[in-house]
Every structure is written in structure tokens, then in C-alpha cells.
Amino acid sequence: MKWGPIAMDRIVMYDGESVLFSYKDKRTNRKETHLMSVEAFIGALIRHIPDRHFKTIRRYGIYSRRIKTLMKQVMAVYQKAVRRRLVELKQVMRVKSWTEKTVEVFGYDPLKCSDCGEFFEFMGTSVAKNGRLKVQYAKDRQARHYMLEVNQNIAKEAYQTKYKQAEAAAYDRCRFSWERQRRIYLSEMPQA
Structure with missing residues (x-):
């Protein structure tokens, strides 16, 4: 045998007539102690020793x-x-990339040009923060510079569009209207 059936540190007390040892009760899952006479303890130990010339099957x-x-x-x-x-x-x-998800859902590759069929190269992403476009990720310094220029152009175009809309609205408010002038003129005339 490699090891004995009980470790030496589990024997709590031996006084020549009785042995007190600890064990883990598998039913209650707690550590408990047991007191036995020396003869009963030795009988329990030698039960694990095989008889002389007893063949044990080690591999089956x-x-x-x-x-x-x-x-x-x-x-x-x-x-x-x-x-x-x-x-x-x-x-x-495996987690799919956004291009794989787009191809799966919509049936076309977002990085393929619809005109010439060439593939675009992903250089970075821009996000809107506080009403302005900011570069969130850029592949390298050149990509960041280009994305900043594009963001500025987009902001400039948006500003020009808003300016033209405001100008058109102001022009509509101030534009001379015969109908409006007639209503103003008729409201000022005394009713007969």
C-alpha cells in the first residue's frame, strides 16, 4: 500500500487502551470524532491489508x-x-464583425464600392458628441488627419444648409405679399 487507511494527524488521542480519531461524516458533511478500543481500531486497520499471495487487479x-x-x-x-x-x-x-453582420442581414458588403466594385479600407470611426463630429478611432495619423478634414467639411455643409434654410424662412416672413397687404389695409378701413 502507498498510504495507510488513516493519516497520523487524524489520530487525536491514544492512551494505551483506547484510540480517539477524527473523520469526515459523508452523510452530514461535518468533521466528527470516534472513540474505539485498541483491538477494534487495529482490526479496522488490518482489514485493508490483502492476504499473502493475493492477486490484485490493478488495470482492467x-x-x-x-x-x-x-x-x-x-x-x-x-x-x-x-x-x-x-x-x-x-x-x-465567434463574434462576427460589423461587415459580416451587414452581409448576413442586408445581403451586400458595406466595404465594396457599388460603382466600381473595389473594396474600401476601414480607417476609423467618427461619432457625434454635443452636436459635433469627433474622431473616435483612427487607424493611423494620416487617417486621423483625413477624418478631421472630412468632419470639418460635413460641419461646414450642415452650417451652410441651416443658414440657407434660416435665410429662406426670414425672406418668407419679410416678403411682400399682396394678399397680406390687402388684409392689413381692409382691417384698417372703417366698417360701414
Whole structure:
């Protein structure tokens, strides 16, 4: 035997006539102590010692020496199949990029030019913060510079559009209207 049936640190007390030892009760899952006479304790210990010339079976089933090589081959095939399934599972569970999601949902690649068929290169993203476009991510310094220029142009175009709309609204308010003048003139005339 490699180890005895009870560890020395579990024996709490021995006075020559009785032995007090601790154990873990599997039913209550608590540590408990038990008091036995020396003869009963030794009888419980030697129960684990096999008889002289007693043959013990150490390896059986898939660990048997007779089928050890066959079981190695079976396990290699099994592990290869499991590995293949894990690779397939990883591909299914992999987080898809936004281009893959767009192709899946809408049926077209957002990075492919609709006119010439060439592919765009992703250089970064801009987000709107406090009503202005800010560069959130840029691939490199040149991309950041270009994105800042584009953001400024977009802001300039938006400003010009708002300015033209405000100008048109002000012009509509101040424009001479014969109908409005007639209503003002008629309201000032005394009613007969």
C-alpha cells in the first residue's frame, strides 16, 4: 500500500487502551470524532491489508494491458473528432464583425464600392458628441488627419444648409405679399 487507511494527524488521542480519531461524516458533511478500543481500531486497520499471495487487479477495462494499444488508437480517433467539433463550435460562437453582420442581414458588403466594385479600407470611426463630429478611432495619423478634414467639411455643409434654410424662412416672413397687404389695409378701413 502507498498510504495507510488513516493519516497520523487524524489520530487525536491514544492512551494505551483506547484510540480517539477524527473523520469526515459523508452523510452530514461535518468533521466528527470516534472513540474505539485498541483491538477494534487495529482490526479496522488490518482489514485493508490483502492476504499473502493475493492477486490484485490493478488495470482492467480500457486500462487493461491486453487492449492498451487498441484503446490508444480509439482515444486518438475520439480526441480528433472532439477537437474538430470544438473548432466548429468556436467558429459558430465567434463574434462576427460589423461587415459580416451587414452581409448576413442586408445581403451586400458595406466595404465594396457599388460603382466600381473595389473594396474600401476601414480607417476609423467618427461619432457625434454635443452636436459635433469627433474622431473616435483612427487607424493611423494620416487617417486621423483625413477624418478631421472630412468632419470639418460635413460641419461646414450642415452650417451652410441651416443658414440657407434660416435665410429662406426670414425672406418668407419679410416678403411682400399682396394678399397680406390687402388684409392689413381692409382691417384698417372703417366698417360701414
